[in-house]
Amino acid sequence: NAGVTQTPKFRVLKTGQSMTLLCAQDMNHEYMYWYRQDPGMGLRLIHYSVGEGTTAKGEVPDGYNVSRLKKQNFLLGLESAAPSQTSVYFCASSYYTGTQQYFGPGTRLTVT
Amino acid sequence: AQSVTQLGSHVSVSEGALVLLRCNYSSSVPPYLFWYVQYPNQGLQLLLKYTSAATLVKGINGFEAEFKKSETSFHLTKPSAHMSDAAEYFCAVSDTGTASKLTFGTGTRLQVTL
Numbered sequence: 001n002a003g004v005t006q007t008p009k010f011r012v013l014k015t016g017q018s019m020t021l022l023c024a025q026d027m028n029h030e031y032m033y034w035y036r037q038d039p040g041m042g043l044r045l046i047h048y049s050v051g052e053g054t055t056a057k058g059e060v061p062d063g064y065n066v067s068r069l070k071k072q073n074f075l076l077g078l079e080s081a082a083p084s085q086t087s088v089y090f091c092a093s094s095y096y097t098g099t100q101q102y103f104g105p106g107t108r109l110t111v112t
Numbered sequence: 113a114q115s116v117t118q119l120g121s122h123v124s125v126s127e128g129a130l131v132l133l134r135c136n137y138s139s140s141v142p143p144y145l146f147w148y149v150q151y152p153n154q155g156l157q158l159l160l161k162y163t164s165a166a167t168l169v170k171g172i173n174g175f176e177a178e179f180k181k182s183e184t185s186f187h188l189t190k191p192s193a194h195m196s197d198a199a200e201y202f203c204a205v206s207d208t209g210t211a212s213k214l215t216f217g218t219g220t221r222l223q224v225t226l
Contacts, residue, residue, distance in 0.1 A: 033213070035216075040218055043214075043216045044216070045214070045215075090155060094212060097212045100146065100161055102158075106154075106155055
């Protein structure tokens with residue numbers, strides 16, 4: 001039981017490049033989330049999903065897209081990376097309303 | 113909109129001393145409240161959660177928190193700090209609607225000194 005895993009762990013992009021971050025969970029959770037963590041700002045919700053085939057915007061969705069084609073996977077895409085997207089990205093999942101969210105180990109992204 | 117305020121971005125205590133990390137929330141309905149801990153270069157781990165049962169919630173590693181509706185607070189305490197408690201702590205609030213989106217505070221970094 002691996003929990004929540006994220007791929008890759010580190011990535012460096014040049015401005016304008018694109019990439020996809022992969023989140024996978026093996027706990028059969030319905031809900032999945034993408035957050036970004038920046039110093040002094042806590043974690044902020046980018047996008048989330050309440051089930052396979054559904055996605056919704058969070059607090060800071062601009063510049064990101066997501067897809068949830070399979071229940072266990074939640075992909076976060078950056079179409080044209082900007083230096084402002086330099087951050088640590090965390091994926092999380094939860095079973096249902098009110099239950100705890102389980103977090104992955106994070107992906108550290110640097111955009112130069 | 114919900115919000116969470118954590119007073120003190122850095123707290124330093126001596127080993128064996130009381131740990132008190134403050135969290136105040138704003139929510140229009142009774143919320144779910146959580147404390148998470150983040151060790152360096154790791155993800156977040158749940159310490160404890162309040163979901164409208166007992167107002168005093170006990171968590172892992174000797175931590176506990178008390179929900180006080182009249183003060184809209186959910187402060188985290190531990191009677192005796194240990195060096196291994198040094199980490200960043202996040203308070204978060206979730207509404208009771210679908211998806212249970214979390215709104216996080218800005219975090220408090222706890223330093224434990226000898």
